[in-house]
C-alpha cells in the first residue's frame with residue numbers, strides 16, 4: 521500500500537502514514553538521496569550540512585517536519601506565507617475552483633482572472649489599472665521590463681546596487697549582485713546600477729536611452745534596506761523629467777507586508793508599472809502580476825494584444841487563491857497587524873541586539889519585514905543554525921549574507937513572536953559563547969566587515 525493509499529484509507533496525516541511505512545530517519549535519508557541523485561547534489565550537501573529536515577506539512581505559522589517537530593516559520597517563504605500556511609479561506613476557494621475549472625482554455629473569457637484584475641486595479645496606487653498575470657516574481661519583472669521597453673521605444677533599464685528582481689536572464693540583468701550575474705554575462709545590454717537611496721546618482725544615470733528605473737521600497741534580498749525618506753518621490757520626479765517609466769517591484773513588499781497595502785504608499789508615489797507575486801497566491805498557489813497604466817497598455821498591447829502572453833499566467837485556480845487572499849488581508853486586518861506587530865518585533869529585536877553589540881550591528885525594517893545585520897557574515901549562518909535547532913525558521917538575505925530577515929506570516933501572534941525572540945536570544949548567546957571560546961570575535965571576519 522502506498523503512503524497516499526494509507527492516508528486516504530484511514531484518514532491519518534501524511535507524516536503518520538510515512539512513519540507507518542518507514543521510520544523517520546529512513547524517510548529523511550531517502551529524500552536527501554533523491555536530492556543527491558535527481559535534484560541538485562550540491563544544494564543537497566549544503567542543506568544536509570545545515571541539518572535541515574524534510575518538510576511534511578504546513579499549518580498556520582508552523583512547518584512540520586518528518587519527525588513531527590513544529591517549526592515557527594519566521595522566514596515565511598521569503599514573503600509567500602503572509603496568510604500563514606494553508607489558510608482555510610484560500611484552501612476552500614482553491615478546492616471550489618479545482619472542482620469547476622482549474623486551468624483556462626485560453627480562448628474564452630475567464631471570470632476569475634477578470635475579477636482579480638479588477639480587485640487589483642481598484643487597490644493599486646495612482647493610475648495603475650491593468651494587470652498582466654504570470655506565475656512568479658521573476659516573470660512579473662520580465663513583463664515589466666518588456667512593457668517599459670515597448671511603451672517607450674527605449675532600450676535600457678536602470679536598477680539599484682543590491683536590488684533583487686529574479687534570476688531569469690532579463691530580471692538577472694537588473695539584479696544588483698555580481699555573484700549571480702557574472703557567470704552568465706553578457707546579459708541584456710544597458711543595465712546601469714546606481715546606489716540605492718542616492719537620487720543624485722540616479723539623475724546622472726538616466727539618459728535618453730532609459731526605458732525605466734526599477735526599485736524596491738525596501739530592498740529585501742539586498743539586506744532589508746528601507747528607502748530613505750523622499751527617495752522614491754525624487755526617483756519618480758526624475759523618471760518623469762527624463763521621460764523614463766518608474767517601476768516599483770513589490771514582489772516581496774506588496775499586500776501588507778510593510779504595514780501598507782503596497783510599500784510605495786508610504787511615500788505616496790504613483791508608479792507606471794508595479795510587480796507583485798509571492799503572497800498574492802495566499803500561500804497556496806504560485807502567481808505573478810504586472811500592473812500598468814492605461815498609457816503603457818495602449819502603447820504596447822494596443823499595437824498587438826498578444827505582444828506578451830503566458831500559457832499558465834492568470835489561470836483560474838491561482839486567481840481564485842488571489843481573490844481569497846485579498847479578502848483575508850482585508851477582513852482579518854492584516855495590514856494593521858503588520859504595522860502593530862512589526863513595531864513590537866522591531867523594538868524587541870533592537871533591545872536584544874543592544875545587549876550583544878559585539879555580534880549585531882543594526883536592526884532595520886518596516887512592518888513585519890525586519891532584518892538583523894550582524895558584524896560578520898559568519899554570525900548569520902551560525903545563528904540561523906542555532907535558531908533551527910530551537911524550532912524557528914529564518915534565513916539570510918540572498919544578496920547580503922550578513923543580514924537575517926524575519927518575515928513571519930502577518931497572522932502571527934504576539935506569543936509566537938515572543939517564542940521566536942526567546943529562541944533568537946538563546947541562539948545569539950550560544951553563537952557568542954562559541955566565538956568567544958574560539959577566540960574568534962576579534963579579527964573573525966574582519967575582512968568582510970570592512971566591506972560594508
Ligand SMILES: Cc1ncc(COP(=O)(O)O)c(C=O)c1O
Nearest residue numbers: 656657658684685686740771772
Ligand atoms: C523584490 C523581488 N523581485 C523579484 C523576485 C523574484 O521572484 P521569484 O523568486 O518568484 O522569481 C523576488 C524574490 O525574492 C523579490 O524579492
